[in-house]
Amino acid sequence: MTTPRHPNFLASKLAQEMRLALVVLAVLALVPVAVSSPYWLGVLIVSMYFAMLSMGWNLLAGYTGQFSLAPAAFAMLGGYTTALLAWHWKVPLWIGLPMALVVPGLIGLVLGRIVLRLSGPYVALTTLSFAEIVRLVIYNSIDFTRGDQGLNVPALIDSRVGNYYLFVGALTVITVGVFLLLRAPTGRFLLAIRDDEIGAASRGIDVVRAKTVAFFISCAICGIAGGLYGTFAQLVSPELGLIAQTGIVIAMVVIGGMGTLVGPLIGAVLVYVASELLRDAGNVQMIVFALLVIVFARFFREGLWGLARQAIARRRSATRTAASGV
């Protein structure tokens, strides 16, 4: 049997998005060839940190329908896991960084179990409460975390270009990992749960298991992003977990394309670079992004990637018409 093909079938959609994601990652990898400014490389490193958070959040909100408001809190947890291990117990980064993946993942697994029977606004409220509790605990545990002074983290790589490629590598691994997950049966189960949880359970999908897997992986991705960010900035502070940081992640995903593989990548890089270009305008930049989120959520549900895909489809259709001579 030959597998039927159509651009709207999941396998084809994912393959197309993965190809574009690899192009975006390749362009990012080539940037240091043309850009030597440490400032702009730093901007792109932070945009890749946000891209990782966006990938993690999109897996949960865009693909599973679980609207968590805690991606920044899990990044903060990842950052603090590495930092606390190094600060208090001199644990080397080669152990501390993997722990930034495992610890937030396990906490996410527990949080996932707690919100398992909840949906919509209740998931958002519960995760928001969790995020604020964690941030305030870290902020107030001055003896252990040094509160708002933050904790110093040893650098993993000293050079700016080295750090840049570390982030490109990590982002590539995460993108490929999410692609493989979505292509596997579990990925399809997540989409079914997003569309209709009762319907999914009634077709034999283990909703509890699938949602738990999604929470674990999403929180682990955010955690390792936070851990890497800590080694780059050589500092973690409770500001990493501010709800405003989660707001930026949501804006990036909505503008790039929620529920798509490549949308969070495009959204994170464009929004963060644009915010740097608009830095002189002060808070106006946040107003611009907030307005863009409203426009995209209202009129372009699949974000910039959705618009690009429609344009590609129109072009293909026009090419076919021209080729048939009609």
Added chain:
Amino acid sequence: MALLEIRAVAKRFGGLRAVDGVDVDVAEGELLGLIGPNGSGKTTLLNVLSGHMVADAGQVRLDGRSVLGLGPTALTRLGVLRMFQLTRVFNRVSAFDNLIVCGLALGLDQGRAEQRALDLLGELKLTHVMHLDGGQLSGGQKKLLEFGTCFMVPPRIALLDEPFAAVHPTMKETMATFIRRRSADGQTFILVSHDMPVVVELCPRAVCMNAGKVLADGPTQRVLNDAAVIEAYLGEDAQAAEAEHGRA
């Protein structure tokens, strides 16, 4: 031994006895029509059988094994597949992928799931819309698609809740033909429907419920002629009018 044994099943909502001590046996390969006026408890009974509600009392056995209290996922994996009155399809994935995800959930590998999905799409005359998202299909096409998802892996028993409601006659016939074929092959069904001509044609046996109780159980035509069933559907006035008409 019956494939499905329902014994003294009861389900209350506050003061309302939605299902009140129902006893029904369904034999392997049987096509049972479950009928009754609106609010008689048919869908609630189906909800109990498919694990979407937990009965307050009674027992349900599948292949002799107690399945009362199991959730929808566990029951689906045991072969109890449910089609809902209000259509449930996955709106943001294609019709083809809707079927594949159901096959994968029941243990088919990708290749077999694709083959099975193509066969079903052909049989249900949905091949031309297989690339459209579930949410882009017409109401009738959604019904057909949901119907198809029940058969990605042949179920032990298919619970069909109003499959023909608001469906174009052509699609209704497609579904009826599918049911006839599968029934001839030994597939077991419980069919809830208000479409009496179809129930009469498809189902050799019918159970009529009213106010949560089984009113009549037997050959479909005999159940439909039962005085208590006529009264439940049409009310006492109709019977009195009929008696009056007879006297005249």
